[in-house]
Amino acid sequence: xxxxxxxxxxxxxxxxxxxxxxxxxxxxxxxxxxxxxxxxxxxxxxxxxxxxxxxxxxxxxxxxxxxxxxxxxxxxxxxxxxxxxxxxxxxxxxxxxxxxxxxxxxxxxxxxxxxxxxxxxxxxxxxxxxxxxxxxxxxxxxxxxxxxxxxxx
Numbered sequence: 001x002x003x004x005x006x007x008x009x010x011x012x013x014x015x016x017x018x019x020x021x022x023x024x025x026x027x028x029x030x031x032x033x034x035x036x037x038x039x040x041x042x043x044x045x046x047x048x049x050x051x052x053x054x055x056x057x058x059x060x061x062x063x064x065x066x067x068x069x070x071x072x073x074x075x076x077x078x079x080x081x082x083x084x085x086x087x088x089x090x091x092x093x094x095x096x097x098x099x100x101x102x103x104x105x106x107x108x109x110x111x112x113x114x115x116x117x118x119x120x121x122x123x124x125x126x127x128x129x130x131x132x133x134x135x136x137x138x139x140x141x142x143x144x145x146x147x148x149x150x151x152x153x
Contacts (some may be wrong), residue, residue: 006084010125013083014118016095021115024079026108026136027072029064037068066099068107069143073131076111077147086124087153095128095146101138103153108136114148124152 005021007013038044046053047063054062068148074091083089105118112131117128126148133143 007081008046008090010085010086010118013115013125013127016115017118018113018116021113022080023112023138024076024110025096028108029069029103029105031062034062034068036062036131037065037071039112041067043067059104059122062105062111064103064105066143069099069103069133070097070145072092072109073111073147076131076133077113077129081114083151086151088151090150090152091148092126092148095148097143097145099143101135101140101142103142107138109133109142110136117141121150124150 004103007016022150026083027062034048038049039139043065047057047059048054048065049062051062054060112134114126114130119126119128127150129147129149131143132141133145133147
C-alpha cells in the first residue's frame, strides 16, 4: 500500500467530494481478534467465539462481530488519507450503517472510502465519509457505513 494521501486544506477536501479516495490493503480477520473484541465488549455469543459449535451453525464457522468490522473504519481511513489541517479530528458519529454480509473468521477484508459531504458548521468542518467493506471473493459487501468526522480549529 502506498502512503496515505495528505489533504492539505479545506478547499482540497471539498474538491474531493464524490470521489472514491482509494482502496485499502486486504487484512485477515483472525479468531484472536474476534476473541479479544468479545472480551473487550462482553459479547461472547457462540457464533463468534465457540469454534466447534459454530462449525454446525448457519455459517459453517465463527464470524466476526459486526461492530468489530465497523470498528476498523479508523484504521482503514488512516491507510487512505490524512487531514493536514485543523487542530483536531473528532469522531462525531455515524450516519447509516448496514451489516450486509457476515465476515467469516479467516477471511480477508478491505475497504473503499468516498467523501460524501463537507459541511461548514459553527464548531468546525463536518465530513461525511462513506466506507464500503468488502470480503475477498464475495460480491456483496460486509459493511456499508457513513462515518461523520468533525475537524476543529
